[in-house]
Amino acid sequence: MKSLLYFLVFVPIVFTAQPRFSISVSDSIALEADTFWGADSFGNLYYTQGNVFYKKAANKVFSFYALSLGDISSVDLLNPLKITLFYKDFNRAIVLDNQLSEIQRIDFNTNKTYRMVAHCTTSYERNLWVFNVDLQQLELYNYAQDKALVATQPIADKVKAQLSNYNFCWLLTEQRLIQYNIYGSPVSEFPLQNASKAHRFKDSLLFVQDGKLFYFDVKFRELIPIPLEKTNFKDFSITNDKLYLYQNNQLTVYNLSFQP
Template identity: 25%
Template sequence: MSKTAPFFLYLLFIACSFSVVFSQNQKIKAASVSHFTIDVDNFLGYDSFGYRYQINNNVFRKIRDKEIFEYKNVSLGKITRVDLQNPLKIVLFYEDFNTVVLLDNQLNKITEINFSLNNIPIVVSLTGMSTQNQLWIYNALNQQIGLFDYLKNEYKTVSTPLIETIKYYQTDFNTFYWIDKKNNWFSCDIFGKITSLGKIADFDCIEIINNHQYLYSKANLLYFKDITSTNSSAFSEIEILEKSFDKFCYKDQILSIFTDQEITNYKIVTP
């Protein structure tokens, strides 16, 4: 072997190392499209019609320009979670009273479901809108995922008992996603099929886009991750103006960053 060969191999090693570092630290540029101040306790996001949703003093609000709708229910205590997947059937979850309220697009009550009155014992700790007049339910009594038909008042269990504690969950019409305390990511479909989707990066906040992509924040930096990437450890940092933020929401390629009394909306296209 020539004397230049070891030096060439060294340079090749350095080049490959830089390539790996670059692939793990790609940047996604985000263009600011709007910015405004807001006085709320909890900013929830937007729907496809441009309405923003928020909670202030436990009053749920839907706002667009000067158009404001409100819903409050003092008797049910604090709103635990809101599901905005279907703007025509919004889900409000009141965990302390084991109750879900469904609202129409003007925030009129469609129905109120008290699971404590159900024939089959249900203690709901997680819930979200599913398909065909059903709600996703995680029943804390048996630690199983189920579906509740709110028109027929029927409940069925679809999953086996979950072993690990759920750290985060998110639902769409056909899928119940969750991340356990060990950062393992799973999905369950409406037929009860459970799929392991791999290990999630350590996060402060997270939002699942689909079964292979998610956004997450860590130490006030925001990242995009695609688990189908050829480099399984690669991620992309999203460049935003904020040095710190309380919450983020992503919908229809619009990234909303919520800081103390301010919202900035960015246009972003994930790779």
């Protein structure tokens, strides 16, 4: 087998002052929710209310609840056919189908190798990216085989958030953003402070920094502000070119277009 050599690239971020996005309001939706998690490409909305997870479609509302597990810590909508719910307090994850029926329940407490998990997101097939607190490492975990396929080197930083797609996983710490490939190797690192509430956007990321929304262009290492008039939002999400901001039982939908 050919051996592959990966290089960790530390790249300074360039802040671009001139706006490169045009944004316009396309809709406003009344929605009672404790947390708004996002929308899929069909416009279905996902949210929680009273520990119940909902999918609001055009003509029907689906629901799922596991009240004994308490609050949902995170929801990953990367694959709407395999939605990942993570219950951090009980160290468990649940995978749901597109009608919110349970596909798989993963109990990290009773698996062959116990692992305390702080973050859990979707990867390809029957794999999840999990951050193992005891070993302070990111693992690509296969829940069908109940084993870690790959693991990173230990990470000293406190991890605030984790995001992933089918090719990469990002860890957002208090000081930096680290990108890993599917083999668990770090491929890039960016200094980044005071960032929170990150979301995937195509092959890049959106996140909140100091109360403002930014687009981070992974390819060109640029940090670009999103020109929003509304800055006091509780939750946000983005799907394709639609930006969703949620505040005070009102969901505002924007059309977002990039100007290269």
